[in-house]
Amino acid sequence: MRRGPVAASCSLLAVLALSACSSNASGDAGDATALEPLGPVVTAAPDAAGTPFADQAALKAALLDVGDLPVGFTPVPDPEDDLGLPPASESAESDKSSTDPADCGAVLSPVADQRAGAAASASGWFTGPGFATIDQDAASYATGADASQAFAAVQERLPGCTQYSGTDADGVQVQYRIGGREQQPAGDASTAFRLVTTSEGVSLVSDVVVVVVGTTVTQLVATGQDPIDAGVLNGLTSTAVAKLAPAPAG
Numbered sequence: 001m002r003r004g005p006v007a008a009s010c011s012l013l014a015v016l017a018l019s020a021c022s023s024n025a026s027g028d029a030g031d032a033t034a035l036e037p038l039g040p041v042v043t044a045a046p047d048a049a050g051t052p053f054a055d056q057a058a059l060k061a062a063l064l065d066v067g068d069l070p071v072g073f074t075p076v077p078d079p080e081d082d083l084g085l086p087p088a089s090e091s092a093e094s095d096k097s098s099t100d101p102a103d104c105g106a107v108l109s110p111v112a113d114q115r116a117g118a119a120a121s122a123s124g125w126f127t128g129p130g131f132a133t134i135d136q137d138a139a140s141y142a143t144g145a146d147a148s149q150a151f152a153a154v155q156e157r158l159p160g161c162t163q164y165s166g167t168d169a170d171g172v173q174v175q176y177r178i179g180g181r182e183q184q185p186a187g188d189a190s191t192a193f194r195l196v197t198t199s200e201g202v203s204l205v206s207d208v209v210v211v212v213v214g215t216t217v218t219q220l221v222a223t224g225q226d227p228i229d230a231g232v233l234n235g236l237t238s239t240a241v242a243k244l245a246p247a248p249a250g
Contacts, residue, residue: 033196033203035179038158044151044189048144050214050246052119059216060122062243064136070232073128099166104176107161107195108208111217112139114157115150132224136240140216147215148189154210154219155191174199184234187211187241194227209237213244 053059066075099105106114112121118139126134141147162178175198183192186209195206206223218240222228 033177033198033205035177035194035196037180038162038178038193039180039191041152041155042189042191044144044148044212046143046145046148048147048188048212048214050144050147050216052142052215053140055120056122059120059138059140060124063122063124063138063218064126064134064220064236064240064243065124066126068236068239068243069126069134070128073126073132073134076125076127076133078123078125096167096171097169099164099176101160101164103157104161104164105166107157107176107178108206108219108221110137110139111150111154111210111219112137115139115146115153115217117141117146118150130224132222132228134228134236135221135223136218138216138218138244142215144215147212147217150217151189151191151210151212154217158193168199172199181207182230183209183237186234186237187213187244190237207233209233211237211241213241214246216244218244 053062066073097105110121110123112118119142120140121138123135123137128134139150141150158178161176164176166174166176168174177196177198179194179196181192181194183190189212190209192207192209195208197204197206204223204225205227206221207228208222209220211218211220220233220237220240222233222236
């Protein structure tokens with residue numbers, strides 16, 4: 001499996017730190033680093049109607065594509081599915097990444113990893129101007145109750161991870177903070193939060209939206225030195241919901 005958004009962000013922080021002394025890449029995200037408290041837990045109805053996607057290929061085809069994204073974003077190939085590379089060993093001796101508490105390392109993990117039992121799961125990754133990234137993952141479950149539990153699982157971890165620390169793959173210290181953010185309602189149920197990742201004076205902002213669409217749960221993560229425009233993220237979320245929505249009966 002491809003590394004998650006947190007691991008990718010830590011690698012990007014290392015790149016930005018190298019240029020911070022000779023540019024304005026100081027990671028100053030202004031008010032974006034002054035986080036609001038997490039919002040209330042959102043509950044998804046356990047009786048949501050919908051048919052799970054048949055397999056990974058069908059679900060992958062329903063995710064955001066490059067044509068749905070802002071100008072300048074390009075797809076990032078999956079090392080295993082697209083490039084045919086062997087899976088990276090999660091226990092490699094050279095990997096010094098960690099988080100404290102350890103459970104916080106699962107923040108931003110794919111929904112299918114946070115709640116097992118998905119009938120199908122898929123992910124897509126895109127990189128854009130100024131080292132910005134947009135990631136989407138989705139997990140399609142057999143029933144609305146399963147989807148509701150997956151949606152709850154993503155939220156349950158956040159209160160215990162509003163502030164935590166860790167190290168990247170090279171052992172460099174990283175600090176994480178999570179807070180709430182405003183987001184227009186989407187799908188059958190939705191929630192949003194912001195993660196600020198800081199290392200060696202450089203910060204990245206990840207704006208996250210998690211949405212239930214029928215029996216599918218999708219997570220959108222937009223990361224950059226500055227927050228993504230709220231209107232752009234709202235538009236991407238609406239497009240993601242429309243693509244995942246069950247076909248009308250007929």
